[in-house]
Amino acid sequence: MSAAASIPMPDKGPIAMNDTSHTPAIEIVGMSKWFGSFHVLEDIDLKVKQGERIVVCGPSGSGKSTMIRCINGLEDFQRGRIVVHGQELRQRARALDDVRKKVGMVFQQFNLFPHLTVLENCTLAQRWVHKVPGSVAIDIAMQQLEKVRIPEQAQKYPGQLSGGQQQRVAIARSLCLRPSIMLFDEPTSSLDPEMVREVLDTMADLARDGMTIICVTHEMGFARGIADRIVFMDQGRIVEQAPPAEFFDAPREERTQRFLEQVVR
Amino acid sequence: MSVLLDYLLEILQGLGTTLSLFVIALVIGFVLASAVAAFQIRFPGIVARSIWSLMFCIRGVPLLLILYVVYYGFPLLPFIRETVLWTVFASPYWCAIICLAFVEMAFTSEIIRGAYYQTPREQVEAARSLGLSGFQTFRVAILPAMLRNGFAPYTTEVILLCKSTALAFTITVMDLMGYANEIRARTLDIYHPLLIAGCIYICIVVITRLILSTLFNLVAVGGTAPEDRA
Ligand SMILES: Nc1ncnc2c1ncn2[C@@H]1O[C@H](COP(=O)(O)OP(=O)(O)OP(=O)(O)O)[C@@H](O)[C@H]1O
Numbered sequence: 129m130s131a132a133a134s135i136p137m138p139d140k141g142p143i144a145m146n147d148t149s150h151t152p153a154i155e156i157v158g159m160s161k162w163f164g165s166f167h168v169l170e171d172i173d174l175k176v177k178q179g180e181r182i183v184v185c186g187p188s189g190s191g192k193s194t195m196i197r198c199i200n201g202l203e204d205f206q207r208g209r210i211v212v213h214g215q216e217l218r219q220r221a222r223a224l225d226d227v228r229k230k231v232g233m234v235f236q237q238f239n240l241f242p243h244l245t246v247l248e249n250c251t252l253a254q255r256w257v258h259k260v261p262g263s264v265a266i267d268i269a270m271q272q273l274e275k276v277r278i279p280e281q282a283q284k285y286p287g288q289l290s291g292g293q294q295q296r297v298a299i300a301r302s303l304c305l306r307p308s309i310m311l312f313d314e315p316t317s318s319l320d321p322e323m324v325r326e327v328l329d330t331m332a333d334l335a336r337d338g339m340t341i342i343c344v345t346h347e348m349g350f351a352r353g354i355a356d357r358i359v360f361m362d363q364g365r366i367v368e369q370a371p372p373a374e375f376f377d378a379p380r381e382e383r384t385q386r387f388l389e390q391v392v393r
Numbered sequence: 394m395s396v397l398l399d400y401l402l403e404i405l406q407g408l409g410t411t412l413s414l415f416v417i418a419l420v421i422g423f424v425l426a427s428a429v430a431a432f433q434i435r436f437p438g439i440v441a442r443s444i445w446s447l448m449f450c451i452r453g454v455p456l457l458l459i460l461y462v463v464y465y466g467f468p469l470l471p472f473i474r475e476t477v478l479w480t481v482f483a484s485p486y487w488c489a490i491i492c493l494a495f496v497e498m499a500f501t502s503e504i505i506r507g508a509y510y511q512t513p514r515e516q517v518e519a520a521r522s523l524g525l526s527g528f529q530t531f532r533v534a535i536l537p538a539m540l541r542n543g544f545a546p547y548t549t550e551v552i553l554l555c556k557s558t559a560l561a562f563t564i565t566v567m568d569l570m571g572y573a574n575e576i577r578a579r580t581l582d583i584y585h586p587l588l589i590a591g592c593i594y595i596c597i598v599v600i601t602r603l604i605l606s607t608l609f610n611l612v613a614v615g616g617t618a619p620e621d622r623a
């Protein structure tokens with residue numbers, strides 16, 4: 129643990145970015161995206177401050193996944209701008225690599241590498257991308273696995289873990305790269321109910337540590353508990369955004385009200 | 394009983410030929426198939442479709458026909474007969490290897506391509522979102538998935554190739570089948586030499602499967618070897 133802490137790491141997230149703390153973590157301006165002729169995202173504007181926790185919700189097919197996938201370049205877009213920590217996403221090819229080093233992503237299906245152990249999953253990108261020496265990478269990985277409360281599973285393969293455990297490993301794997309922003313795409317949607325809690329708790333820990341978070345989820349209790357702001361999307365547009373109290377208790381848009389009637393009951 | 398032993402020893406003279414036809418064609422076929430598949434994946438569209446059509450034709454033609462064209466037909470072509478190519482094509486053994494490798498290429502390239510396109514997109518995205526480069530993504534996400542997806546069909550293909558080598562005797566190559574057939578013709582004892590050869594082929598197949606699944610388990614720990622259906 130101590131070895132990890134003593135290694136100087138630039139680009140380490142909020143701490144290293146103190147001089148730019150006034151710049152937003154993410155700034156999306158007038159972004160539009162088409163799949164062929166299908167206009168999947170229309171004129172998206174979203175500004176996320178550092179340390180802010182955003183929950184994105186909306187009906188299926190409204191473009192939630194597509195929007196957050198654009199933020200780390202898994203999807204491209206045709207119009208508008210996305211700026212991550214002052215780094216414009218499309219200026220040059222290297223920009224994408226730089227952005228990915230700052231942005232961690234957790235998927236609905238965990239997407240661990242099945243032929244690697246939990247520990248190897250967590251050390252791989254550290255060694256290959258950040259060129260961290262092996263023993264340090266292991267220290268960092270164990271530290272993160274302790275944070276998600278499964279250090280004892282380090283030598284197992286993903287297939288030997290429960291869904292909730294796999295998702296926590298996926299979170300740890302991202303955290304090992306010291307991202308300053310974490311994106312979650314429905315991280316609990318493919319979990320059995322009794323495992324949802326453990327993953328949400330892990331995410332709440334992250335939020336408490338001041339991580340910038342954008343999370344697509346339908347866990348409204350979680351949204352109410354940790355979100356600073358809730359973004360509601362429908363048909364490729366951001367329909368409404370508001371702090372949770374306002375969003376749940378006094379939604380302005382008629383579309384939001386209908387959605388909430390369906391979800392919260 | 395001692396007659397059977399004599400048969401066995403005589404047939405076994407062809408074992409080395411059968412094994413070398415098999416292994417050399419397998420290796421050459423695999424290397425060519427990898428190149429063909431990589432080319433198709435790298436250049437989708439018209440290039441990939443043309444290559445695919447060519448491979449489709451090769452797969453559609455009986456191996457025996459290809460053997461006859463190469464062994465009996467190529468010597469009629471001056472540019473083969475009068476160049477260094479002749480040193481290769483004059484030998485029935487090398488003709489057989491070339492034909493086997495050629496057909497193996499056509500089948501294996503399709504297995505490799507199929508395995509590539511079966512790679513879960515999510516695995517690739519996970520790798521990319523961790524910041525891995527294109528090559529690193531290939532190593533950690535695509536290649537292991539290709540092994541998992543391609544193992545069973547490739548095992549089947551390898552076993553088919555092993556048995557296809559027996560066709561080489563039709564162009565005078567003296568392999569297991571060649572010796573068994575010679576005994577049959579000489580002694581008019583049909584069952585014994587052929588059954589003995591059949592047993593040897595089964596042994597080769599069993600050992601081949603063992604080797605392949607051992608190799609698979611060496612490189613693809615974590616995921617267990619899928620049940621092969623050869
Ligand atoms: N690769 C693609 N090609 C074409 N259309 C796509 C593609 N990916 C998504 N879409 C379409 O874009 C729309 C938005 O998809 P997206 O996955 O972003 O929705 P979502 O809000 O995340 O929905 P869900 O809640 O079901 O996950 C959908 O209509 C979907 O069919």
Ligand SMILES: [Mg+2]
Pocket residue numbers: 192193194313314
């Ligand atoms: Mg989605």
